[in-house]
Amino acid sequence: MxxxxxxxxxxxxxxxxxxxxxxxxxxxxxxxxxxxxxxxxxxxxxxxxxxxxxxxxxxxxxxxxxxxxxxxxxxxxxxxxxxxxxxxxxxxxxxxxxxxxGLTGLLQIHEIRETTAAWEKADQEANRLAGERAQRVAAFVQHCGGNQSEAARRLGLDQSTVNKLVRKAKGATAKTHNQGRALTAFDETRSIVEWARDPRCRVSYTTLMHRSAHLDEGQDAAEIITTPGHMDPRLIGRPAPPA
Structure with a gap:
């Protein structure tokens, strides 16, 4: 325009x-x-x-x-x-x-939208590269036998930076694993995203994903899906004590 x-x-x-x-x-x-x-x-x-x-x-x-x-x-x-x-x-x-x-104002709106779209695209690429960097640094730490100090020295980075990148890589790996995980409840197997949208689910997607990390593979997930409020992660999936 x-x-x-x-x-x-x-x-x-x-x-x-x-x-x-x-x-x-x-x-x-x-x-x-x-x-x-x-x-x-x-x-x-x-x-x-x-x-x-x-x-x-x-x-x-x-x-x-x-x-x-x-x-x-x-x-x-x-x-x-x-x-x-x-x-x-x-x-x-x-x-x-x-x-x-009012074309001057319309042009400004148009330019702002174009700039916003370009910024969002660049931000997505920056996030992708940041994640890739973290994974590569974490892999290099493993190459150094898990010695972050040695990896930091050879990479020319502060050890604190290497530590943060390793934790970032581990967090991304865990999140990807949980997001793609399937839960079984009520004789149905669905992804965490699908269960979070189900009307029987009483908690948010974030809470459900956090709870699922404490559930064994294939274990019935009805409890973590339908129980509102706080659940002690140590008790998830365990049988109730006898009355």
Whole structure:
């Protein structure tokens, strides 16, 4: 998306369509009145800043109509003797439309959304690389016989950094294992995510994942799924004491 320019208006005027419009995708294009299937006016026509729908489903806002330029009511000196739109007038028109249609604010929103999307993508990549770094450092520590001091010396890192990366790698491995783990309850076997969404589950996904770490593989999980509140991890999966 960009702000409307005098060149945009001149190119529109040199064409044949009735309307210069801005689509919801942020693109300037043109359309005929005949293509409008929905407008604020009963006769199906449209004027500046009207919101319209075209016959191909495109939703757009009208920027300016050809008739507005040609009739000369807006800018009497808009057209030269040759019938072409004067560049200086086109620039003035563009400045007015940008202000009246709120395009400056729309452009800022568009740019913020684009920047946010780029930041989120970069953040995801940074997190992926951070996880990979931790796994590689943890593997190198194992190569050094588990000696973090030796690994830190050879890598040129502080031992505290190596320690944090090793713990990060172990945590990621445990989380991946638990997330992919299946629990069996009520004669049904489902993933932890699926059980957390089940109406019979009385705890959050995070709590259920934490509890599942204390459950033996294949052990019935009904207790940890249906018991609200705090559970002592040491008692999970153990039979109740005799009455």
């Amino acid at each position: 960009h702000l409307l320019t005098g060149t945009d208006i001149i190119n529109f005027h040199n064409g044949r369509d009735d309307l210069l419009i801005l689509t919801t995708d942020g693109e300037f294009t043109t359309a005929d009145h005949s293509a409008i299937v929905s407008s604020p006016h009963k006769d199906g026509q449209a004027t500046a800043y009207d919101l319209v729908v075209l016959d191909d489903g495109t939703e757009a806002q009208v920027m300016v109509a050809r008739s507005t330029i040609n009739e000369g009511d807006w800018f009497p000196d808009a057209l030269g003797d040759d019938g072409h739109l004067n560049a200086s007038v086109a620039d003035e028109m563009a400045a007015i439309i940008n202000t009246d249609a």
